[in-house]
Amino acid sequence: MTQHPKRNPEESLIERAAKVYDFGAHLRARDIPAFEEPAPFVDEEPAAVPPVTAHAQPVSPTLAAIPAEFLSDSDDDGLDEWEAPESDVAQIDRTMLAEAGMLVPGAPVGALAEEFRLVKRQLLLTARDIAAGPIGQRARTIIVGSGKPGEGKTFCAINLAISLAAERDVEILLVDGDFAKPDIMQRLGLEDSLGLLDILGDPRLDPETCVVRTDVPQLSLLPAGQRTHADTELLASHRTEAVIDRLLAANPRRIIIFDTPPALAASPASTLALLVGQVMLVVRADRTTEADVREAVQLLDGCEQIHLVINSVSFEPGRGRFGSYYGQEK
Numbered sequence: 001m002t003q004h005p006k007r008n009p010e011e012s013l014i015e016r017a018a019k020v021y022d023f024g025a026h027l028r029a030r031d032i033p034a035f036e037e038p039a040p041f042v043d044e045e046p047a048a049v050p051p052v053t054a055h056a057q058p059v060s061p062t063l064a065a066i067p068a069e070f071l072s073d074s075d076d077d078g079l080d081e082w083e084a085p086e087s088d089v090a091q092i093d094r095t096m097l098a099e100a101g102m103l104v105p106g107a108p109v110g111a112l113a114e115e116f117r118l119v120k121r122q123l124l125l126t127a128r129d130i131a132a133g134p135i136g137q138r139a140r141t142i143i144v145g146s147g148k149p150g151e152g153k154t155f156c157a158i159n160l161a162i163s164l165a166a167e168r169d170v171e172i173l174l175v176d177g178d179f180a181k182p183d184i185m186q187r188l189g190l191e192d193s194l195g196l197l198d199i200l201g202d203p204r205l206d207p208e209t210c211v212v213r214t215d216v217p218q219l220s221l222l223p224a225g226q227r228t229h230a231d232t233e234l235l236a237s238h239r240t241e242a243v244i245d246r247l248l249a250a251n252p253r254r255i256i257i258f259d260t261p262p263a264l265a266a267s268p269a270s271t272l273a274l275l276v277g278q279v280m281l282v283v284r285a286d287r288t289t290e291a292d293v294r295e296a297v298q299l300l301d302g303c304e305q306i307h308l309v310i311n312s313v314s315f316e317p318g319r320g321r322f323g324s325y326y327g328q329e330k
């Protein structure tokens, strides 16, 4: 029987896994440079923490690797598949995406794109399975959450949306549900406009009129909207369910992805978890503790389907903390 070392509740998941399985010895035996090796996630008590879907590995900005035509407006970017008039379409800033190390629509497939293919495949399979059950069309809704701030929710939500939008037969609506710190529009280089909070606050507002279509085929956005002191109450109201159902009914191929605030710091994520089909819980490999994961899972367990995604995996034997942040010393 494996003898597990004593737990330190402050340890990140990757530190625990490294102690239990001696990653250093494993890497030395295979003669692999440690910084290139993504560390596996290890869950000793699978009953309480959901299984890991895949790793979103650290990436450094990939501008150099991306051909120029994908970074500038070109005739060959798939726009001809998109029927909306040019003036109605928001132009997503590919250079910003590349500089932030995110997926660039249409660019050659790299490691990150492969990781998100694995993640989305799992989410699509689950969505198909649960659609036949009581959740019905809400199977097409996904929350991207995490326990604490800065674990990569927005990074993963945008990448997931871009990856899913490349699928056939889907339309992706990425909703900024982080009312306290909305940044989806800004990260994509777009102006803010009316959004979810405005729709929730004004029953006369047709949700579809606030949906921002983009020049990435099959990708639309819904901004967070104007903040009010009653954000939480608005989100907890019946109108939220009605708005979600309306957005889903508007297009039977639509999948809605919500970026959310940290579950341990604010209530919107747990409120939304009651309404959606799946939760993708982002865990920062080098920072998130097991206690944080368990607490976040508890807060989000209004949703029956919770998947963990390990973000920013990096491991170097013999170091106090594991890995450098996104491959760069800080």
Ligand SMILES: Nc1ncnc2c1ncn2[C@@H]1O[C@H](COP(=O)(O)OP(=O)(O)OP(=O)(O)O)[C@@H](O)[C@H]1O
Residues within 6 Å of the ligand: 056, 057, 058, 059, 060, 100, 101, 146, 148, 149, 150, 151, 152, 153, 154, 155, 156, 178, 181, 261, 262, 311, 312, 326
């Ligand atoms: N795998 C990654 N590779 C490169 N950069 C990353 C990765 N994950 C996160 N980041 C960067 O780390 C920073 C924090 O990530 P992000 O904003 O997505 O976290 P968050 O969970 O949404 O934070 P908040 O709770 O404040 O909204 C961002 O600058 C993001 O671009």
Ligand SMILES: [Mg+2]
Residues within 6 Å of the ligand: 153, 154, 155, 178, 183, 259, 260
């Ligand atoms: Mg965020």
